[in-house]
Each structure stands twice: as structure tokens, then as C-alpha cells.
Amino acid sequence: xxxxxxxxxxxxxxxxxxxxxxxxxxxxxxxxxxxxxxxxxxxxxxxxxxxxxxxxxxxxxxxxxxxxxxxxxxxxxxxxxxxxxxxxxxxxxxxxxxxxxxxxxxxxxxxxxxxxxxxxxxxxxxxxxxxxxxxxxxxxxxxxxxxxxxxxxxxxxxxxxxxxxxxxxxxxxxxxxxxxxxxxxxxxxxxxxxxxxxxxxxxxxxxxxxxxxxxxxxxxxxxxxxxxxxxxxxxxxxxxxxxxxxxxxxxxxxxx
Amino acid sequence: xxxxxxxxxxxxxxxxxxxxxxxxxxxxxxxxxxxxxxxxxxxxxxxxxxxxxxxxxxxxxxxxxxxxxxxxxxxxxxxxxxxxxxxxxxxxxxxxxxxxxxxxxxxxxxxxxxxxxxxxxxxxxxxxxxxxxxxxxxxxxxxxxxxxxxxxxxxxxxxxxxxxxxxxxxxxxxxxxxxxxxxxxxxxxxxxxxxxxxxxxxxxxxxxxxxxxxxxxxxxxxxxxxxxxxxxxxxxxxxxxxxxxxxxxxxxxxxxxxxxxxxxxxxxxxxxxxxxxxxxxxxxxxxx
Amino acid sequence: xxxxxxxxxxxxxxxxxxxxxxxxxxxxxxxxxxxxxxxxxxxxxxxxxxxxxxxxxxxxxxxxxxxxxxxxxxxxxxxxxxxxxxxxxxxxxxxxxxxxxxxxxxxxxxxxxxxxxxxxxxxxxxxxxxxxxxxxxxxxxxxxxxxxxxxxxx
Numbered sequence: 001x002x003x004x005x006x007x008x009x010x011x012x013x014x015x016x017x018x019x020x021x022x023x024x025x026x027x028x029x030x031x032x033x034x035x036x037x038x039x040x041x042x043x044x045x046x047x048x049x050x051x052x053x054x055x056x057x058x059x060x061x062x063x064x065x066x067x068x069x070x071x072x073x074x075x076x077x078x079x080x081x082x083x084x085x086x087x088x089x090x091x092x093x094x095x096x097x098x099x100x101x102x103x104x105x106x107x108x109x110x111x112x113x114x115x116x117x118x119x120x121x122x123x124x125x126x127x128x129x130x131x132x133x134x135x136x137x138x139x140x141x142x143x144x145x146x147x148x149x150x151x152x153x154x155x156x157x158x159x160x161x162x163x164x165x166x167x168x169x170x171x172x173x174x175x176x177x178x179x180x181x182x183x184x185x186x187x188x189x190x191x192x193x194x195x196x197x198x199x200x201x202x203x204x205x206x207x208x209x210x211x212x213x214x215x216x217x218x219x220x221x222x223x224x225x226x227x228x229x230x231x232x233x234x235x236x237x238x239x240x241x242x243x244x245x246x247x248x249x250x251x252x253x254x255x256x
Numbered sequence: 257x258x259x260x261x262x263x264x265x266x267x268x269x270x271x272x273x274x275x276x277x278x279x280x281x282x283x284x285x286x287x288x289x290x291x292x293x294x295x296x297x298x299x300x301x302x303x304x305x306x307x308x309x310x311x312x313x314x315x316x317x318x319x320x321x322x323x324x325x326x327x328x329x330x331x332x333x334x335x336x337x338x339x340x341x342x343x344x345x346x347x348x349x350x351x352x353x354x355x356x357x358x359x360x361x362x363x364x365x366x367x368x369x370x371x372x373x374x375x376x377x378x379x380x381x382x383x384x385x386x387x388x389x390x391x392x393x394x395x396x397x398x399x400x401x402x403x404x405x406x407x408x409x410x411x412x413x414x415x416x417x418x419x420x421x422x423x424x425x426x427x428x429x430x431x432x433x434x435x436x437x438x439x440x441x442x443x444x445x446x447x448x449x450x451x452x453x454x455x456x457x458x459x460x461x462x463x464x465x466x467x468x469x470x471x472x473x474x475x476x477x478x479x480x481x482x483x484x485x486x487x488x489x490x491x492x493x494x495x496x497x498x499x500x501x502x503x504x505x506x507x508x509x510x511x512x513x514x515x516x517x518x519x520x521x522x523x524x525x526x527x528x529x530x531x532x533x534x535x536x537x538x539x540x541x542x543x544x
Numbered sequence: 545x546x547x548x549x550x551x552x553x554x555x556x557x558x559x560x561x562x563x564x565x566x567x568x569x570x571x572x573x574x575x576x577x578x579x580x581x582x583x584x585x586x587x588x589x590x591x592x593x594x595x596x597x598x599x600x601x602x603x604x605x606x607x608x609x610x611x612x613x614x615x616x617x618x619x620x621x622x623x624x625x626x627x628x629x630x631x632x633x634x635x636x637x638x639x640x641x642x643x644x645x646x647x648x649x650x651x652x653x654x655x656x657x658x659x660x661x662x663x664x665x666x667x668x669x670x671x672x673x674x675x676x677x678x679x680x681x682x683x684x685x686x687x688x689x690x691x692x693x694x695x696x697x698x
Binding site: 043044046047050051054090094152154155156158159161162165184185187188189191192193196197201 | 551552554555558559561562563565566568569570572573574599601608
């Protein structure tokens with residue numbers, strides 16, 4: 001009996017960890033309307049999440065667009081199909097690279113700062129203080145940050161992709177001298193509104209949920225020591241990144 | 257849930273007096289522990305209403321845990337804790353929150369919200385729990401800040417405050433909704449004598465002028481014996497001595513004597529249990 | 545008070561930029577507009593549509609004027625029926641124009657090419673293109689070539 005228990009212990013622990021995260025997700029989702037009812041805190045968090053990631057995302061998007069255009073140009077010119085450059089870059093950005101890279105950058109920047117902020121609040125007993133003041137920290141602290149994270153992600157992904165398109169334009173037209181008409185019309189012919197654009201945005205919305213949830217969970221349940229906060233921050237990036245890539249595979253296989 | 261074996265009880269006599277008069281908090285036969293380590297094994301005490309009660313004990317004796325049990329942040333494995341006429345352990349979250357509105361807790365480091373100014377920190381419970389007009393909140397907050405002598409610091413942020421000031425702001429925050437019971441968790445730790453004196457004066461003042469039942473958890477024996485009306489000494493999971501400060505000083509129990517006088521030797525040994533010293537030095541070198 | 549204003553303005557700016565990027569991507573880089581813009585639908589029947597698929601462009605002289613919205617097999621005519629959505633800008637396409645399924649490049653995507661006829665009437669909503677030319681099926685072509693080659697060899 002004891003041996004059997006030792007055997008299934010890791011599995012039980014895994015189930016427990018999963019259950020706690022699901023409970024955290026459901027609680028956060030239930031509290032979303034209350035966060036909307038107090039826009040002040042939610043706007044503050046949106047500002048925070050948006051402003052810390054904005055420059056990173058915009059510059060990142062531009063560079064990814066530049067690189068994609070260069071690589072695709074080289075590859076396409078071997079098939080004599082450089083006229084599809086605009087469409088190909090935009091497809092790659094909207095379907096895959098925009099949502100995924102934005103989420104990874106978000107996890108590294110906004111996610112870690114959310115985790116360390118909550119971890120610090122845990123370590124300095126601010127969360128306990130709220131509890132004994134009869135204020136629910138899930139409602140007051142977690143819910144507005146969660147909502148802000150969910151909303152910020154698609155907006156950031158859109159900024160990333162738009163900057164990427166700008167990058168492709170600079171390479172394709174300004175540097176390689178492609179015809180602007182061909183470049184832009186290939187985009188409109190190749191890229192479909194529903195299956196490419198809308199699905200990409202749904203992806204990034206789901207990444208937003210996953211990323212914010214993981215960072216907030218890790219911070220909220222950090223061990224209340226300086227070391228615990230550091231670990232929570234690291235775990236938030238590692239787990240978020242893995243979750244994003246795994247979810248990306250799942251979503252892609254379901255959607256397309 | 258099985259209850260782990262209680263630690264070895266301290267030998268010697270115990271003087272366990274009972275406070276007279278109405279009680280605000282009753283703790284009966286409380287057991288609590290983390291994993292296999294038992295913090296409390298059969299703790300019994302009552303906190304008299306409208307008085308200052310000090311809970312004294314060495315570090316790691318679970319004094320702060322006692323506050324967490326009383327505010328319902330943690331649940332006892334066995335036994336009851338009654339605050340007023342409600343049993344904390346069985347309350348729903350909603351009822352617990354209602355009960356907590358009548359309580360104030362001063363945390364060890366104040367636990368101020370670092371992203372809010374002093375004014376907003378004190379205003380926080382008011383904004384969360386009431387729908388008072390902004391002008392009224394302004395008056396209320398400044399009154400409480402005046403009471404702790406920090407009205408002039410209302411626009412500062414927690415990072416700009418000294419340890420003593422932070423604790424006074426936290427005190428103002430915990431009394432802003434006029435609680436009936438105040439818990440002080442190690443209120444004197446890490447303070448210089450002047451700040452210590454200020455906090456003690458505030459605790460006494462709040463108790464004497466407003467009649468707030470006060471429970472102080474501390475290991476600063478001499479200061480507590482000065483201000484408290486009633487003292488409990490806890491160690492090894494239960495109460496080792498109880499009574500008014502004068503009687504604590506007179507107690508015969510060797511452990512209480514060691515704790516109160518701060519002796520290095522006594523029932524609590526200076527040395528951690530070890531092998532014979534000579535054996536350790538001259539005996540065979542143990543392979544690690 | 546000033547910091548609160550900056551915060552609100554910056555947040556607003558961020559949201560605005562995000563929404564603008566969303567809008568830009570949706571309308572300028574995808575085929576969104578061709579669904580929303582004014583257009584009219586015509587039909588064409590082909591013996592064989594080859595690799596043509598829904599969404600393929602309809603071109604006149606290389607300029608895209610519309611796209612394929614539906615391909616199915618008509619059980620009354622025993623031919624493939626293709627619905628074409630043509631932009632209202634191009635409302636003067638002669639009724640006797642020819643529709644051909646062509647291929648872009650050697651192995652490129654297939655599209656429908658319209659060659660204008662000379663009739664005084666124009667295609668309008670619901671009309672049918674009568675002159676069509678099916679996709680060139682490489683296998684058939686090769687087959688013909690081989691039979692032809694063996695005949696001449698005799």
C-alpha cells in the first residue's frame with residue numbers, strides 16, 4: 001500500500017497543481033466583471049502592462065518583419081515568385097509569429113513584472129494585510145491585472161504584426177525594389193480575413209489568458225521570502241513560454 | 257487528519273491564573289501544526305475585553321500563528337477559537353470577512369501597500385468598505401494620521417518612511433474603521449527606543465481612550481510587562497504561565513524565570529544536544 | 545493629479561494604437577474588403593476546373609477584378625459551376641466575354657482569366673458566362689502528346 005502510494009504520489013501532486021491553477025483561473029474569470037466595474041484600477045494595470053511592453057513589442061515586430069522579408073525574398077527569388085513576398089510575410093506574421101513572439105516577449109517583460117510584483121506583495125505581507133482587512137486580494141489585486149493582461153495581448157500582437165508589415169515593406173520595396181502595387185495586392189490575395197487574421201487574434205487572446213494567469217498564479221503563491229520571489233519570477237517565464245508553445249501547437253492544429 | 261505527537265512538555269510547575277470579567281476571545285484546546293511539527297498542542301487562553309493582553313514567548317513558539325488562527329487566516333486542527341460570540345474556525349468566507357471588519361491587525365513590518373501614498377494607504381479600508389464622500393474620507397484619514405502624529409507625512413510613499421513611521425501609518429490604517437479588537441504582531445521588533453516608546457504610547461492610548469481590546473504578541477518581556485494588563489507566556493505548544501504582570505515576575509517556574517530574566521542557562525539549555533565533548537574532539541574521526 | 549492624467553492619456557494612446565493596428569491589419573492586409581465592398585455575382589460552367597479553389601482571383605489583363613466564391617458540380621448540366629464575385633468598379637464587361645482557367649507560372653496558383661468580347665450588353669448580377677475554357681490538365685496534355693507522337697512515328 002505504501003509502495004503504491006509512493007508510486008502514484010507524483011501523479012497526485014501533478015493533479016493537485018493542475019487543480020489549483022484551474023481553480024485560480026476560474027476564480028479570476030468569475031471576478032472579471034467586478035474588475036470591469038472598477039475601471040480605475042483596471043486602466044492603471046492596462047497602462048502598466050501596455051507601457052512596459054510597448055517599445056519592446058514595436059521594435060521586436062519591426063526587426064522580425066525585416067528579417068522575414070530578407071529571408072523570404074532570398075527563398076522566393078529562387079522560384080521566381082518574389083511577387084508573393086508581401087502576402088507570405090503577412091501570413092507568417094498574422095498566423096504564427098505575431099501572436100507567438102508577442103506572447104513570449106510579453107511573458108519575459110510584463111509577465112515577470114506581474115509575478116515579482118505579486119510575489120513582493122506576498123513577501124511583505126501586503127496580501128495578508130488585505131485579507132485581514134476583509135478585502136479579497138483576488139478581487140482587488142489579481143482580477144484587474146488579469147483582465148488587463150488579456151486585453152493587452154491582442155493589441156500588442158496587432159502592433160507587432162503591423163510593425164512587421166512595415167519592416168517587410170522597407171525591405172521589399174525600399175531595398176529590393178519590388179513594385180508596391182504587386183507587394184500590397186499579393187497581401188490582399190493571399191491573406192484571408194477569417195482564417196488568418198481572426199484566428200491569429202483568437203490565438204493571442206488565449207495566450208493572453210495563459211500568460212497572465214501563469215504569472216499571477218506564480219506571484220500570488222510565491223513563498224514569502226526574497227528567494228521565493230526570485231523563483232516565482234523565473235518560473236513564470238519558464239512555464240509561460242512552454243505553455244505558449246504547447247498551446248500554439250494545439251490551437252494551430254485545431255484551427256487550420 | 258491525524259495529530260502528530262506533542263513535543264516533550266516542560267517540567268516544573270505552571271501558574272495558570274484565569275482573568276476575571278467578560279472575555280473577548282476564548283481559545284479552547286487548540287491544536288495546530290505544519291506537517292509533522294506541532295506548534296500548539298492543547299492551547300487554552302482567554303483574552304479579557306477592553307484590556308491589553310500580552311502573549312509572550314520565545315521565537316518560533318507560534319505567537320504570530322496564534323493571531324493568524326484568531327483572524328481565521330489559518331484553521332486549527334482541533335479545538336475552538338471564539339471571537340465575540342462567533343466561532344472562527346467554522347465561519348463561511350463571507351461571515352469571516354464580516355467579523356474581520358471589527359478587527360484590526362498591525363503586522364510586523366506594517367505591510368503598507370508600496371504603490372499607494374500614506375494617505376491612500378489609510379484611506380484604503382474606507383474606500384473598500386464604505387461609500388463615503390471624498391471630503392469625509394479626507395477628514396477621517398487626516399484625523400487618524402493626526403492621532404499617530406503623521407498628518408504632515410500624508411503625501412509621502414512607504415519607501416520614504418522610517419521603520420517606526422511605517423508602523424505608525426499601518427496603525428492608523430488598521431484603526432481607521434474603528435475596530436473592537438486590535439492585534440499587534442511583534443510591534444516593537446527592529447525599532448529604536450524612541451520609536452518603540454511612541455508605538456507603546458499609541459497602543460496604551462488607543463486602549464485607554466477608546467476601550468479597544470488589544471492583544472500584543474511579542475518577546476520584548478520588560479516592555480510588555482510595563483503596558484499589559486494580563487500576560488500569557490507560551491512555549492512548547494501551550495501556556496506556561498498566565499497572570500497580571502506583577503505575578504509573572506514572582507513566578508517560581510524555572511522556565512518562566514529564565515525567560516523573564518533572559519538567562520543564558522536554565523531549562524532551555526545553551527548547548528544544542530550533542531555527543532560528549534571529549535569524545536567529539538579526541539575520539540575517532542567519524543567518516544562523513 | 546497630474547500623474548493620473550498622464551496615466552490616462554498614455555493608456556488611451558496605447559489602446560488607440562493597438563486598435564489602429566488591428567484595424568489596419570484587418571482591412572489593409574487581408575481580403576476583408578472584397579467581402580464587404582460592392583460587387584455582383586456571375587456564373588460560369590466549366591468541363592473541368594482543375595486545381596481551382598475558392599478565393600482564387602478573377603483577372604482581366606492581369607488585373608484582379610474579383611474572386612471565386614463557390615465551386616460545385618451542377619447535376620443539371622453535368623458541368624462544374626463556378627460563382628464569381630466581381631467588383632462593381634468593373635460593371636462594363638461585355639456579356640460575350642470568355643472565362644478561362646489559367647495557371648500563374650508553370651506550377652503556380654490557378655486563376656480565372658476573363659477576355660472581353662465585343663457585345664454591346666454587359667455582364668450583370670446573376671448572368672452566366674457562356675464561353676469558357678477549362679483548365680489545362682497536364683496529364684491529358686501529356687497523353688495527347690504521346691498518342692500523337694506514336695501516330696506520327698508509324
